[in-house]
Amino acid sequence: MTLTVFTALLSHWRRNWLQFFALIAGLALATALWSGVQAINAEARASYDAAAATLGEGQFDQLVPRAGGTVPQDTYVALRRAGWQVSPILEGRLDADRGRVRVLGIDPLTAPGTMAPVAMNADADLGAFLEGELVFANAETADRLEGQIPQRILIDEGIAPGIAVTDIGAAQRLLEADGQLSRLTLARVQPMGLPPLSAVAPDLTRQPAQDAGANRLTDSFHLNLTAFGLLSFAVGIFIVHGTISLAFEQRRGMVRTLRALGVPLRTLVVLTIAELVVFAVLAGAVGVALGYVMASVLLPNVAATVQGLYGAQVAGTLQLRPEWWVSGMAIALGGTAIAAAGALWKIAHMSILESARPRAWSVASGSGATRLGAVALGLFGLGAGIAIWGQGLLLSFALLACVLIGAALILPLMLRSAVGLAERLSTTVIWQWFWADTRQQVPGLSLALMALLLATAANVGVSTMVSSFRVTFVDFLDQRLAPELFVQIEDEARSAEVETVLRNEAREVLPLLSVETEIAGVPSDLFGVRVGPTYRENWLFLDRSGDVWSQVADEDAVVVSEQLARRAGLWVGDPVRVAPDVTLPIAGIVADYGNPLGQAVMSETLFRSIYPDQIATQFGVRTEDPEALTRILLDDLGLPPAAVIDQARIKAFSLSVFERTFTITGALNVLTLGVAAFAILMSLLTLASLRVPQLAPVWALGMTRRDLGRLELLRSVILALLTTLLAIPLGLLLAWVLLAYVNVEAFGWQLPMYLFPGHYAVLSLFAIVAAAVAALWPAFRLSRTPPSSLLKVFANDR
Amino acid sequence: MVLSVENVTKSFAGADGATPVLRGVDxxxxxxxxxxxxxxxxxxxxxxxxxxxxxxxxxxxxxxxNGQDITEMDDTARAALRRSEVGVVFQQFNLIPSLTVAANIAFQARLSGRHDPTQVAALAKALGLTPHLEKYPEAISGGQQQRVAIARTLAARPRLVLADEPTGNLDEATAAEVLDQMLALVTETGAALMVVTHSQAVADRMSRHVHLSQGRLA
Known part of the structure; x- marks a missing residue:
């Protein structure tokens, strides 16, 4: 019996391949978007971890040569003899035939704990490594090195892409750098009573460990991508829900017949679940594969973006990671369960004597829309409660869910009201029929339109967020990198000399005095700045009171960073004790993205009066000709190249990286809108057969098939337009929640929100075009419906 | 005795409270x-x-x-009864649209474990369905669809055949033809046949005729 019933259930899909395709494609696309984004995230994160673990980047203080160049091995030996816990690193490029490889030489005996995670196994003992016989690299890098070096190459996928790790001695031979080192890594804990560094190694300077700022920005980027993936998945789930619901409606007769013929309800429900599990596994596999392709295409951009922005290297090719396979399949099964829950509940509760006729969605009662509207209002109320009283990242996401699901659920009611109004306002009989017919179609199309609503809103929201992020970050770069050159000297004795030269040669010199301190209980940097046009013109405030810089220059106020303000519970106007005997009001709050330390800025004169011994070793320089000034600093003053930083170039590079970020967002925008258009196409095609009995009487009364086709197209465009008009405010609300709640909860700082009306107009146009393209084929098919099919509606013997 | 109905009552809930439909039927x-x-x-x-x-x-x-009290049965037991003891021919045919005519005819017999391909072929031949076995229900006429429904019921060889207006959707000539074939096949299998009908002509073809009025048998 089981096989007979299962075959009968499956036969529905064999005869309705379009529905089957819609179901599989909808679920596969949803899974693809989710798992593609997850794959990108997973790959990027794995690469950061590998890079951080391999290089110890950001984890340890380093000793580097003051004047650039290399560290003599003798210096390392002297430091070790003096008791300093340092470990040598030699880094260099090796030109292999199949591309460059970054060779990293380490000493595993002295390397700090988490560095050099070289997989020592049966093939690779420490002795062989120390003797310089082994090189570790991932498969791709190993392939590049094969036959190029005398050492045995062992594959270790934990090594960052493009890097080969070997013993320091082997690295010196490979890089022809005998007796030379790139830098020394300092263990976190050093013995007491060490001789000062300046005494043992005067040519080296200590470079502090990187702060977590880059990681936080990276996390923000990933959070945004994950949110986008989730939204895209929601769009796909609407398609699956629509398809499963429609299939159930069409199989209502079959279900009744099967039960009347003696198939137990339990068997029927179990077999329906089994059928859905098979489909979910099939579609999930296709989806994960599609996601893999999507991620492969997008990953080079992501890699370039994160590498450029944050200095972390991401592999250009994907690895099949078990976690996102599992995540993709789980989301496909979970999504199917969510989408099918309603249909299964109906099967389980359907009376055996219920009407066998498929209830056309088009005649589904308006009470459904009202009920959904009531649920939506409940969700909005819940969302408002969370917005007012809720705290925490999880609740922020709950707020996001309330807003999105609520908006989707209220859509049918709003569309029905809008179309009803148009119906009342129309005067000719054709238009009255058109609007009445459109009102009837709203329930049938509502799931697809909900998908369009979510897709467009997600695009508006994420575009707003990314664009706001871009504007904010560009402003931030303008603010912090406004001086064309940045000069940093090691020798305090030369400060006055350097400043004099700069004053003579540059338009404006901005000495930067700073001390590390604690302000209002928050570890912070206190800066003394020379207030001038650069600060007045470039610094933007999140909040301010009056002429901030005049107050600072007059020693009447300070500027603090958002992090310090939020953590200390201070805001503009509040007094803050910035030094033992100095308490000043806050005149302005500035953004300082990604910096875990607080920041307070006072005038140079006040700073010097509090800390008379502090000497400026850092200078921002405004100049029309950075290159000429750089030459003077290097040639005339003899500063090392590392002392002069061309900030304009850094800024230009950062901006170009942002453009690549947009490429990813743009690609994902197109994909989600494509998925929504697909939902509309599938809904229209599957509803087409139910439309014939509704259209045949109008055709019989004198309207041509071509007119009917045109009106069908117009109907889709109008409904898409109305949906898009609702999607824009929803998208802005979504962006606001992401920026004002999710980001604050996740990272502790709020991004200002900017509006981009031109962008929204283009997105709306795309959405409407997508809907129109989706409606073209069904409309064309309708205009070509043979009269015999229309006449069947009137035949008694059907 | 194939069927025994004793003092059966049934009401349906409506807007004005419960409406009695059967008031003690035997x-x-x-x-x-x-x-x-x-x-x-x-x-x-x-x-x-x-x-x-x-x-x-x-x-x-x-x-x-068949001596089993179906009023004491749970849903699963009643489903088993419908699979093996009772066959129902519906006015709306209730064929499975995604299965071919042949698969539809064999369907209930497969469910009841009594599938016999020879018998399916014989029924199809007797009802004039042989040329349509590979077609889908939508491709055949209403009369032919009703024949398929009858064949489906009889192929499972139930002891009791119930038909709800089996010719209600057919024209007079087709209705007479379908009825002839159904009666012949029922006689051949020895099953009991209860036909619900408005048609006096159909009623006249049965061995017994009972009239239901206001929930009671007249």
């Missing part, structure tokens, strides 16, 4: 017997047929099919 049928159940619209004919077929449950009273 009925018996022997093997091979054919019975026409007539009555006005709303008299409870279809309700009685659904109760006998295990598609619905009584409010009170007892129904026995």
């Amino acid at each position: 009925l018996q049928m022997q093997a091979g017997e054919t019975l026409a159940l007539t009555g006005e619209s709303g008299s409870g004919k279809s309700t009685l047929l659904h109760l006998v077929g295990g598609l619905d449950v009584v409010d009170s009273g007892v129904i026995r099919v």
